[in-house]
Amino acid sequence: MRQVIESEEKKKVIDEIINEAKKSKSIAVVGIGGVPAKQFQSIRKSLRGKAKIKVAKKTLVKKALDQSNLPSVGGLEEHSEGPIAIIFSNESSFKLYKEIQNSRMRAPARGGEIAQEDILVPAKATNLKPGPVVGELQKAGIPAAIDQGKVVIKKDTLLVKKGEKISREKALALAKLEILPLEIGLDFRAAWEDGIVFHKDVLAVPPEQQIAQMREAYTRALALAVAIEYPTKESIPLLLSKAYNNAKALSIAIEFPTKENIKELLALGKAQAEAISKIVEEKKE
Numbered sequence: 001m002r003q004v005i006e007s008e009e010k011k012k013v014i015d016e017i018i019n020e021a022k023k024s025k026s027i028a029v030v031g032i033g034g035v036p037a038k039q040f041q042s043i044r045k046s047l048r049g050k051a052k053i054k055v056a057k058k059t060l061v062k063k064a065l066d067q068s069n070l071p072s073v074g075g076l077e078e079h080s081e082g083p084i085a086i087i088f089s090n091e092s093s094f095k096l097y098k099e100i101q102n103s104r105m106r107a108p109a110r111g112g113e114i115a116q117e118d119i120l121v122p123a124k125a126t127n128l129k130p131g132p133v134v135g136e137l138q139k140a141g142i143p144a145a146i147d148q149g150k151v152v153i154k155k156d157t158l159l160v161k162k163g164e165k166i167s168r169e170k171a172l173a174l175a176k177l178e179i180l181p182l183e184i185g186l187d188f189r190a191a192w193e194d195g196i197v198f199h200k201d202v203l204a205v206p207p208e209q210q211i212a213q214m215r216e217a218y219t220r221a222l223a224l225a226v227a228i229e230y231p232t233k234e235s236i237p238l239l240l241s242k243a244y245n246n247a248k249a250l251s252i253a254i255e256f257p258t259k260e261n262i263k264e265l266l267a268l269g270k271a272q273a274e275a276i277s278k279i280v281e282e283k284k285e
Contacts, residue, residue: 013056017064017086020052021073024088026096029076031187033083043103043186051089051096061086075197079189093191097203104185108175111168119160119174119181126151126177133176140173153177 021027032040032055044053056064058080065073089096121142128151137144143154159174160166166174166181174181188200205213225235226242251261252268 010060013060014064014067017054017056017061018068020054020086020088021065021068021070025090026088026093026191026193027070027073027076028087028089028093028096028100028191029079029189030085030087030100031082031189032085033187035184035186039105039184043100046103047087047099050091050099051087053085053087055085058084070192071195072197073192076190076192079199084189085186093193093198094203094207096191097188097200100186100188101204104183106180107182107184109166109171109181111166111171113166113171113182115160115162115164115166115181116183117162117181118158119166119170119179121153121157121159121174121177121179123153123155123157126153128176136169137173137176140167140169142173142177 030053035043047053061080061084062077065076087096087100091099125147130146130149130151134144134146134151137151137153141159142157145152145154159170160181188203190200191198191203222234222238224230225232226238229239231239248258248261250256251258252264255265255268257265
């Protein structure tokens with residue numbers, strides 16, 4: 001009986017994912033490891049009306065995506081390592097990525113975490129009261145001292161390098177200085193839209209840079225089409241202009257008179273006649 005219930009529950013989850021996938025413009029895979037339950041619920045609430053988050057086992061997600069028959073959606077599976085959730089949205093993948101990134105927030109370290117970036121403690125006067133805290137900061141590796149009744153950090157200090165573990169002592173010291181070294185939130189991996197899987201590195205490109213890249217790609221493609229004489233709606237005017245100029249240059253080179261080149265031929269003939277006349281005059285002298 002229990003197996004029947006579990007089987008029915010799994011089928012229900014698979015059907016829900018398939019139904020949401022088929023009616024969504026974009027589908028994203030996000031990592032949820034290390035995201036506190038409170039923040040996760042806050043993110044879910046902030047996305048209400050824009051996107052739906054579904055947490056499910058990877059095996060069920062894989063089956064659902066395979067059964068959805070959406071083109072290339074299976075490409076999301078390679079981004080499904082660790083605890084994940086699926087997000088369904090009627091917004092574009094780029095806009096959805098931005099929404100998820102905006103939901104991330106800074107958080108304090110408790111000790112034992114891996115630094116996501118270099119943690120720098122700047123030189124400054126703090127609001128801490130003089131006392132044992134100076135020794136605590138110094139023990140953590142922060143050059144603290146008392147100056148004019150205030151606890152000050154004497155110089156900029158790289159406390160933890162990216163990739164290193166944050167010790168408990170350093171985590172407590174950072175908390176006293178109100179430095180939030182961690183960024184927590186959903187880890188956006190990739191998104192599917194219109195049969196294409198976009199990696200987060202692509203989605204992270206700013207809109208203005210995307211436009212600049214498309215303009216550059218258009219310019220290069222048009223130049224290539226003209227160079228290999230490949231006719232398109234955009235290249236045909238340039239190809240015709242190129243052919244006209246080449247034909248005109250050839251007719252002038254072989255001195256074949258046409259309505260278009262007669263002025264140039266007469267000017268060329270005049271210049272040649274003047275040159276010959278000058279040579280004749282020089283020889284007479």
